[in-house]
Amino acid sequence: MEKIKVRGAPKSWQRSTSPLTICPGCQHGVVAELLCDAVDELGIQGNTIVISGIGCAGIDAFMVDMDAFIMCPHGRTCDVATGIKRALFGKPIVVALQGDGDCIAIGAGSLISAALRGEKITVIMANNANYGTTGGQLAPTTLLDQVTSTTPEGRDPGLAGYPAHVPEMLVPFRGVAYAARGAVNTPANYQRTKRYLKAALQKQIDNIGLSFVEILSACPANWHRTPVECLKWIEEKMIPEYPLGEFKNADRID
């Protein structure tokens, strides 16, 4: 009998920055792992540039070992991604790795403009239903009645509005080739989300249009739950509000 390795950290996972600065049980690590896996399986590690804004999702980008990794001002991730994609004549695969605050709060204008222009980039939004880095304040994706540090009584729609559904919102944009939402709370959802990410990167390789994947991810520190309770909360509360699946999958834009 001999021992062979069947699974360790993905090839494009970067070890040198460990120990990671994410909290115990924070699933941003799994989001970065999925991106690394998808990139490895498509064989584009040396050609992929990851752009990341401010927020916990910015830490994800420190975990990837690809062609380049760039931090940019808060919310301007899609703009910087556009600039890099165009300045290099569309050659690299550009991934904007964002959190929900970066993507749909301060960066909503950038995302919508990129979608209107049909920019050939891939946007990944990790949705943890609050602003994690600054201490768990209300975000556009916070669920109704969810307690955050700025809505101690729970989110009241009369005062704070309704949750944002980003992939559904992007469907009518003609420049958008792919929009999907996945989760990583079970092994089955993990595999499904990896397929979404591969499909999204493939849209960019085929030069069709903007591809977008939202990933629901646990935030134990700011939800004030244990990591395993967070997975249950995603299953029971978040998935009914944010249904998983592919919302748009266009082979060409005309």
Next chain:
Amino acid sequence: MTRGEISIDERYCLGCGYCVHFCARGCIVIPGDRFTTMGYLLPVFINLERCNACAVCAWMCPHQAIEVYKYVESGQNEPEDISSG
């Protein structure tokens, strides 16, 4: 039956317990008296007989602390990546 083994790197583990939760065969436990280098509770692999190298623990570990090994007969050692697909 396929037999497997995992190693948990205590430099990277943050003791979240996802591996214990997701191992359907109960191969991992957090005994409570072992700690990682950063002071979190360290999970321990206990069951060499039951682990079938499914690698679910390594998928779900957010900190990439787990490596999964499979036992094969000597000679047939082309690694089969069960994580893809």
